[in-house]
Amino acid sequence: MPNDPAILLEKVTKTFDQQNAVNDLSLEIGAGESVALLGHNGAGKTTLIKLILGLMRPDKGNIRILGEESTSRHRGKNAHAFLGYLPENIAFYNSMSGAETLAFFARLKRHPVSDCARILERVGLAAAAHKRVGHYSKGMRQRLGLAQALLGNPRILMLDEPTTGLDPELRNAFYDIVRELEDSGVTVILSSHALTELEAHTRKIAIMRKGQLIASGTIDDLRRRANLPVHIRLITRPGMGAACAEKIPDGIGCERINDHGLDLTLPSERKIDVLRHLSATVPELDDVDIRLPSLGDLYMHFQKESVVS
Numbered sequence: 001m002p003n004d005p006a007i008l009l010e011k012v013t014k015t016f017d018q019q020n021a022v023n024d025l026s027l028e029i030g031a032g033e034s035v036a037l038l039g040h041n042g043a044g045k046t047t048l049i050k051l052i053l054g055l056m057r058p059d060k061g062n063i064r065i066l067g068e069e070s071t072s073r074h075r076g077k078n079a080h081a082f083l084g085y086l087p088e089n090i091a092f093y094n095s096m097s098g099a100e101t102l103a104f105f106a107r108l109k110r111h112p113v114s115d116c117a118r119i120l121e122r123v124g125l126a127a128a129a130h131k132r133v134g135h136y137s138k139g140m141r142q143r144l145g146l147a148q149a150l151l152g153n154p155r156i157l158m159l160d161e162p163t164t165g166l167d168p169e170l171r172n173a174f175y176d177i178v179r180e181l182e183d184s185g186v187t188v189i190l191s192s193h194a195l196t197e198l199e200a201h202t203r204k205i206a207i208m209r210k211g212q213l214i215a216s217g218t219i220d221d222l223r224r225r226a227n228l229p230v231h232i233r234l235i236t237r238p239g240m241g242a243a244c245a246e247k248i249p250d251g252i253g254c255e256r257i258n259d260h261g262l263d264l265t266l267p268s269e270r271k272i273d274v275l276r277h278l279s280a281t282v283p284e285l286d287d288v289d290i291r292l293p294s295l296g297d298l299y300m301h302f303q304k305e306s307v308v309s
Ligand SMILES: Nc1ncnc2c1ncn2[C@@H]1O[C@H](COP(=O)(O)OP(=O)(O)OP(=O)(O)O)[C@@H](O)[C@H]1O
Pocket: 016, 017, 020, 021, 039, 040, 041, 042, 043, 044, 045, 046, 047, 048
């Protein structure tokens, strides 16, 4: 059905050795939406990805992929044909070239081998297509991994820690490809520990702890929910820091960092009022730098909150 979510998890539980790796987890991901799964080691991210892929079956709950029941006896075979997966560790035969490797996976997935050149081009491996995989760099191997996940033109792509071990330039190139896929309507789920890069590259975040989903939404949704204080750094003309400090409204944390710099800590809802007040009353102000809570700050906040509650 056109309006079905791409992925729907309802009260899903998966237990290993009497421990819940995924615990009563519900999540809905729309078609073309992308979600970054975050969580400490062992939080259940890979298990969740494998459940969505149908590589494991839940002990309790329902999973629907593109509107099809994934947990029935038929295991949503049609829906699974539209899933692509880049595992955390993917092994290739070192003696095969990139083109031979992709052709091998294409035959397994019943995808036309004639389309492999296009996919290698898409992931930036066209020039190295005939080089042996044993001579590929880590980044090239990851691109080849992504290429095999793209076979079958997946409508849902699952990427398990796809940028681990890549240098910053390759990470950016990887996210550019992911962004193009999202823009063409592919639902992308990726798990990662790299919070700083995710902040720049992902639209929706889902944070897991001990198998449970403890927060989800866009980074702005998470900021609103966490309501963490905002930090503002004020730079004044030389020697004017003390004069500026006297004009800071009550109830705002104010710390002098030198004779021309102040750090303010304030509730986010007061940010605009305080900035207006400062621009009207502090002529010696030279510069203002606002630091909103980062994804790292939010991640730590929700992890701590879930321990307390
Ligand atoms: N096949 C398995 N047999 C037994 N226990 C398992 C199995 N797979 C996962 N687990 C356990 O389930 C829990 C969740 O593991 P999972 O690999 O899903 O976490 P993760 O969030 O992906 O961790 P990481 O970030 O380290 O990759 C862990 O306690 C793990 O030991």
